[in-house]
Amino acid sequence: MRIALGTIPFGTTVDEETSFAILDRFVEGGGTILDTANNYPFWQDGATGDESESTIGRWLASRRNRDTVVISTKCGARPSVPGARTLDAAEGLSAGVVRAAIEGSLRRLGTDHVDVYWAHVDDRATPLEETVAAFDEVVRAGQAREVGASNHATWRLERARALAAARGGARYGHVQLRHSYLRPRPGVRLPEGGHTLVTEELLDYVRSEGDLRLWVYSSLLAGAYTAKPLPEHYDHPGTTRRLAVLDEVAGEIGATRNQVVLAWLRAQDILPIVGVSSVAQLEEIMTDVKLDADLLSRLDATA
Numbered sequence: 176m177r178i179a180l181g182t183i184p185f186g187t188t189v190d191e192e193t194s195f196a197i198l199d200r201f202v203e204g205g206g207t208i209l210d211t212a213n214n215y216p217f218w219q220d221g222a223t224g225d226e227s228e229s230t231i232g233r234w235l236a237s238r239r240n241r242d243t244v245v246i247s248t249k250c251g252a253r254p255s256v257p258g259a260r261t262l263d264a265a266e267g268l269s270a271g272v273v274r275a276a277i278e279g280s281l282r283r284l285g286t287d288h289v290d291v292y293w294a295h296v297d298d299r300a301t302p303l304e305e306t307v308a309a310f311d312e313v314v315r316a317g318q319a320r321e322v323g324a325s326n327h328a329t330w331r332l333e334r335a336r337a338l339a340a341a342r343g344g345a346r347y348g349h350v351q352l353r354h355s356y357l358r359p360r361p362g363v364r365l366p367e368g369g370h371t372l373v374t375e376e377l378l379d380y381v382r383s384e385g386d387l388r389l390w391v392y393s394s395l396l397a398g399a400y401t402a403k404p405l406p407e408h409y410d411h412p413g414t415t416r417r418l419a420v421l422d423e424v425a426g427e428i429g430a431t432r433n434q435v436v437l438a439w440l441r442a443q444d445i446l447p448i449v450g451v452s453s454v455a456q457l458e459e460i461m462t463d464v465k466l467d468a469d470l471l472s473r474l475d476a477t478a
Contacts, residue, residue, distance in 0.1 A: 177441050178460060179208035179247065179390060181450030183215045186226035189452050194230050199238070200454050204461045208245040210390070210448050212295055213280050214253035218260050224253050228283035236285050246284060247390075249295035249325060250276035252369060262368045268298035273309035277318050291349055292319035296326045296369045307335050311344030323349030323390075326371040329380050336387075347387075352377065354391035354445070356436045356474070357400075357417055363408040394440060394447035395460075400432040413478055420477045430464045438464040439474055 180201050185194040198209070211231055217224035228248060235241050250273055256264040266272045281287060292313055294306060310322045324332050324347045332350055339346030354373035359365065365372070373391060381389045399405045400421075405414065425435045437460060440447045451457045466474070 177446065178206065178437065179210045179446055179448045180206055180457075181392065181448045182209055182211045182227045182231060183450055184227075184452060185211075185215075186230035187216055187219055187222050191230055191233070193453065195234050195237075196454050197451060197457055198231070198234050200457055201461075202240065202243065204457075206461070207243065208247060208446070210247045210392075212249035212252065212293075213276055213283075214249075214295070217254055225283055228280055232283050232285040241286055245290040246286065247291040247293065247323075248280045248284070248289050249293035250280070251293075251298060252295040262296065265296060265298075267301055268294050268306040268309070269301045270305050270309040270312075273306065273313065277313050281318060288318050288320060290320045291323055292321070293323045293325045293349070293351060294327070294347075297324075297328070297331055303331070303335055304338055307338045307344065307346075308342070310347075311339060311342070314345035321345070321348050323347050323351060323388075325351035326369055328371070329374065329377045332377075333380065349388045349390060350377070350381065351390040351392060351448070353393045354440070355394050355396055356421060356439055357396065357405070357409055357414055359406075359408045360411040365408065366406075388446060389444075390446045390448055391440065392448045394449055395433050395436060397450075400436060416477050417474075420473055424466070424470050424474060428464065428466075428470070430462070431459060433459060434462055434464040435466070435474075438466045439471065442466055442471055 209231060211227045213228060214224040215227035216222050251266060251268045252262060253266045253276065254264045255266045266276065277292065280289065292310065294310065298306065313319045314322060322345055324335060332347060336346045352373045353370045381387050397403065421432055421435055425432050437447050449460050451460065
């Protein structure tokens with residue numbers, strides 16, 4: 176199954192019993208990739224940021240299936256001030272933070288390594304050389320198999336990869352940004368702090384590199400394709416046109432909007448990260464819909 180399961184609410188708004196049921200069904204259906212972070216979901220009242228990783232760790236321990244799943248987690252955006260609810264107090268990506276953060280994640284997850292370790296948000300206050308070296312150290316220590324950058328500008332990603340290559344170290348092989356079929360109004364400032372959108376430049380860069388995998392979050396706009404109103408920053412004529420084509424395609428192939436959006440992303444070799452709060456929601460996204468060249472062309476031709 177070519178999706179990653181987003182786990183932000185596990186252990187908080189999605190209780191442990193439901194989280195375990197979702198994880199069980201995901202794996203049973205062929206899913207393997209679990210995406211979390213060392214700060215999920217710190218912004219909720221009463222949460223510390225430990226909850227998602229800790230819930231996954233207890234599930235792994237109870238199911239004894241660590242070798243069958245891919246664990247993706249992140250550092251850099253956990254609050255350095257207890258009780259903080261914004262990224263203003265983010266821990267950053269200094270060498271000391273990266274070393275301490277991986278130890279904390281491995282402890283909560285109950286494993287000796289993660290498969291993909293991410294720089295969660297860019298840290299312009301720390302020299303990029305220091306961050307790159309710290310992530311290389313994590314790989315050399317066997318604590319992570321591969322590394323990636325989330326919410327980084329394309330030029331910063333390229334510079335980090337060049338620095339790693341020059342020193343013969345592990346370089347970012349994954350990039351994670353916000354992306355979906357619908358696009359926000361051009362030039363709008365997103366209300367979600369830290370979210371960085373995929374750009375045409377980034378897509379071109381990923382295609383040209385060949386060894387860089389693109390993961391995208393908010394791929395289904397937190398339910399706005401179906402159950403929730405679209406955020407205000409999607410209120411523009413392009414949204415109306417794209418929704419019309421999306422509905423035409425979905426109707427022709429007997430699929431839901433969500434299923435078509437995920438199929439459109441996968442057709443571009445993009446890995447969608449999808450969060451759910453119930454097994455019923457999971458069943459919908461696990462349906463493997465295929466889009467032929469004509470359908471893809473119609474979806475892509477709509478600005």
